[in-house]
Amino acid sequence: MSGGSYALEAEPRRGPVAAAAAAVRQHPLASLGVVAASVALWLGITEGWHELAQATLNGIVAGNYFALGAVGLTLIFGVLRLVNFAHGEFLTFGAYMLVAANALDLPLVVSAAVGVVATAGLALSLEVVLWRPVRRKRVGELQLLLLALGLAYVMRYTIAFVAGPEDRATGADVTAGVTIFGLRIGRTELIVTLVGLAVIALVAIALRSTSLGRQMRALSDSIELSETTGIDTDRIVLVTWAISGGLAGLAGIIYALPAGTVNPQLGFTLILSIFAAVVVGGIGNAYGALAGGMVIGVAQEWSTLVIDPSMKVAVGFAVLILVLLVRPQGLFGRARSVDR
Amino acid sequence: MTGAALLGITFEFLTNEDFWINVGVLATTYGVFALGVQLNIGTTGIFNFGQAGFMAVGSYTMGILVVRSGASFWLAMLAGLGTAAAAAILVGLPSLRLRADYFAISTLAFSEIVRYIADNWDGLTGGNLGLFGYSDTWNDLSARIDGWLGHLGIAPRFLLPLLVVNLTVFLALAAFVAVLVRSPWGRVLNAIREDEDAARALGKNTFAYKLQSLSIAAALAAIAGYMLAINISILSPTSFDPVITAYGYVIVILGGLGSYLGVVVGSFFLIFLLEATRYLELPLSDARVAALRFVIVGLVLMALVIFRPQGLFGKRQELMLRARR
Numbered sequence: 001m002s003g004g005s006y007a008l009e010a011e012p013r014r015g016p017v018a019a020a021a022a023a024v025r026q027h028p029l030a031s032l033g034v035v036a037a038s039v040a041l042w043l044g045i046t047e048g049w050h051e052l053a054q055a056t057l058n059g060i061v062a063g064n065y066f067a068l069g070a071v072g073l074t075l076i077f078g079v080l081r082l083v084n085f086a087h088g089e090f091l092t093f094g095a096y097m098l099v100a101a102n103a104l105d106l107p108l109v110v111s112a113a114v115g116v117v118a119t120a121g122l123a124l125s126l127e128v129v130l131w132r133p134v135r136r137k138r139v140g141e142l143q144l145l146l147l148a149l150g151l152a153y154v155m156r157y158t159i160a161f162v163a164g165p166e167d168r169a170t171g172a173d174v175t176a177g178v179t180i181f182g183l184r185i186g187r188t189e190l191i192v193t194l195v196g197l198a199v200i201a202l203v204a205i206a207l208r209s210t211s212l213g214r215q216m217r218a219l220s221d222s223i224e225l226s227e228t229t230g231i232d233t234d235r236i237v238l239v240t241w242a243i244s245g246g247l248a249g250l251a252g253i254i255y256a257l258p259a260g261t262v263n264p265q266l267g268f269t270l271i272l273s274i275f276a277a278v279v280v281g282g283i284g285n286a287y288g289a290l291a292g293g294m295v296i297g298v299a300q301e302w303s304t305l306v307i308d309p310s311m312k313v314a315v316g317f318a319v320l321i322l323v324l325l326v327r328p329q330g331l332f333g334r335a336r337s338v339d340r
Numbered sequence: 341m342t343g344a345a346l347l348g349i350t351f352e353f354l355t356n357e358d359f360w361i362n363v364g365v366l367a368t369t370y371g372v373f374a375l376g377v378q379l380n381i382g383t384t385g386i387f388n389f390g391q392a393g394f395m396a397v398g399s400y401t402m403g404i405l406v407v408r409s410g411a412s413f414w415l416a417m418l419a420g421l422g423t424a425a426a427a428a429i430l431v432g433l434p435s436l437r438l439r440a441d442y443f444a445i446s447t448l449a450f451s452e453i454v455r456y457i458a459d460n461w462d463g464l465t466g467g468n469l470g471l472f473g474y475s476d477t478w479n480d481l482s483a484r485i486d487g488w489l490g491h492l493g494i495a496p497r498f499l500l501p502l503l504v505v506n507l508t509v510f511l512a513l514a515a516f517v518a519v520l521v522r523s524p525w526g527r528v529l530n531a532i533r534e535d536e537d538a539a540r541a542l543g544k545n546t547f548a549y550k551l552q553s554l555s556i557a558a559a560l561a562a563i564a565g566y567m568l569a570i571n572i573s574i575l576s577p578t579s580f581d582p583v584i585t586a587y588g589y590v591i592v593i594l595g596g597l598g599s600y601l602g603v604v605v606g607s608f609f610l611i612f613l614l615e616a617t618r619y620l621e622l623p624l625s626d627a628r629v630a631a632l633r634f635v636i637v638g639l640v641l642m643a644l645v646i647f648r649p650q651g652l653f654g655k656r657q658e659l660m661l662r663a664r665r
Binding site: 077083085134137139140141142143145146147149150151152153154156157158160161164165264268269271272275276279283310311313314317320321324325328 | 381387389430431433434435437438440441442444445446448449450452453456457460461583585586589593625627628631632634635637638639641642645646649
């Protein structure tokens with residue numbers, strides 16, 4: 001079951017499909033580039049270059065909140081081996097906290113900060129009251145997954161119960177737009193996208209070059225080894241939850257502000273694409289999640305050129321299945337990490 | 341008594357026959373649904389989190405074939421079994437070879453995508469207005485069952501024929517699956533749950549067995565979907581919210597992992613509790629009450645997993661299997 005040993009084996013006879021699949025496995029980034037370039041060429045010729053450029057811009061806008069959502073989900077998986085099915089509800093929660101703060105007549109920027117901080121706080125409290133005690137009981141894998149699943153529904157429908165099922169306005173201006181090089185983008189959309197890209201860059205730099213980021217990545221490699229090297233794992237776990245929650249809250253807000261409204265199903269509609277982004281990047285790989293988010297965002301928006309836009313979420317699912325078939329460890333993951 | 345009065349509960353519904361018929365119809369529906377969950381998680385040890393999606397695929401196939409292309413109700417149901425099993429293979433092929441969490445993610449993602457498509461592909465599924473008009477064949481059969489019951493001296497009652505059919509199908513399927521898992525085929529499933537590497541070392545193609553287990557679960561979900569479709573005479577995406585999968589897990593854990601008698605008891609227990617909460621007189625809108633019920637199901641699932649993972653009939657170590665590595 002080791003995907004990395006191909007080079008050592010005698011070259012088996014195989015058809016062109018198998019040979020292509022093997023090539024994709026060995027050179028994932030180059031293959032992705034080739035596929036993306038060919039699809040872009042085809043779309044540009046058949047649908048028009050301007051449309052393609054507009055769809056790409058929309059894809060980067062969407063890729064932002066997918067990437068921000070995915071990086072938190074993948075960090076928690078890396079550090080705790082926990083698939084947090086309730087992560088989508090962090091996005092919903094962040095957006096609702098913004099709406100709540102805005103209702104108190106706070107300026108939008110302050111309300112957004114409230115949303116981010118409140119979601120980080122929620123993630124921290126869940127670690128303290130639920131996940132840490134549960135880990136101490138040394139529960140099984142099924143128990144952990146079922147707890148995350150149950151928590152997702154409890155959070156989703158608690159939000160629906162408290163806030164009501166109807167749409168709520170965020171108070172952001174969604175009518176003003178700007179045109180850059182002939183491409184349209186909403187003013188709010190442009191602002192949140194720039195903020196999102198800046199935060200993504202900051203997260204990537206922090207993971208690579210701060211002590212905290214290195215400790216986090218160490219934990220995600222092996223929690224036992226990290227403990228023996230003197231890393232305060234309890235502290236790192238808490239910090240990871242705060243970052244995961246905060247980024248998820250921000251992702252929810254970045255999605256909700258240009259949309260103009262929020263409803264309790266917000267995270268539910270996004271989580272599928274976020275899971276796809278995580279798998280594309282390789283589960284547990286933070287840089288992979290950032291790249292995966294962009295890949296999913298652009299793929300979905302490109303798809304709207306040829307299929308019904310309401311079906312673009314299905315493209316995320318198709319990419320998920322395709323990646324699992326061809327390269328389950330994702331763009332950057334290692335083969336050993338996917339076996340049972 | 342004062343506490344009950346405070347909450348606005350009156351227990352008169354317990355003597356109401358319609359209440360019990362309704363509980364029976366729903367318990368058998370979600371019971372069949374949970375048989376599939378039990379086969380996957382209790383017997384085979386694979387984490388199917390997309391049972392609600394398979395239920396939707398099966399029942400929408402039936403509804404669409406009957407309403408949109410005038411197919412026979414019975415043939416359409418057969419086709420629904422096929423599409424549900426095919427969907428299981430589509431999801432299982434890429435993800436069942438991988439670590440358990442990949443499979444859990446894929447099945448959950450599948451279930452959410454199915455609901456999303458049902459909600460948005462209006463031309464095919466009727467969108468959130470729903471799909472209806474597939475019940476004619478059933479209505480004829482229902483009238484005939486009422487006639488037969490009349491010969492036995494039982495007065496016709498709303499949903500009573502469906503209860504008779506559901507109960508027969510549920511108990512027959514429960515017995516069938518319970519026998520199936522004791523067959524040589526079922527013992528391989530058990531071996532996979534206990535130690536897949538050992539089963540593979542004995543020359544068993546464990547991947548094929550897991551795929552078969554998932555396909556059968558999906559077909560059971562489709563049957564549960566027909567029961568639901570007949571009961572409410574309209575297919576709408578809200579009936580297949582992924583949270584429905586949590587019903588299956590509550591039933592399975594309540595009854596004990598691996599126990600099919602447990603599924604029968606657990607399904608009646610859960611549905612009785614859920615339906616009884618309808619008689620709480622809360623000053624809330626319908627949408628809020630629906631949300632509250634889903635919150636309760638989620639909380640019950642979490643509480644069971646933490647405090648009584650062995651359920652009513654199961655052994656504690658069943659859920660402790662596959663402890664974290």
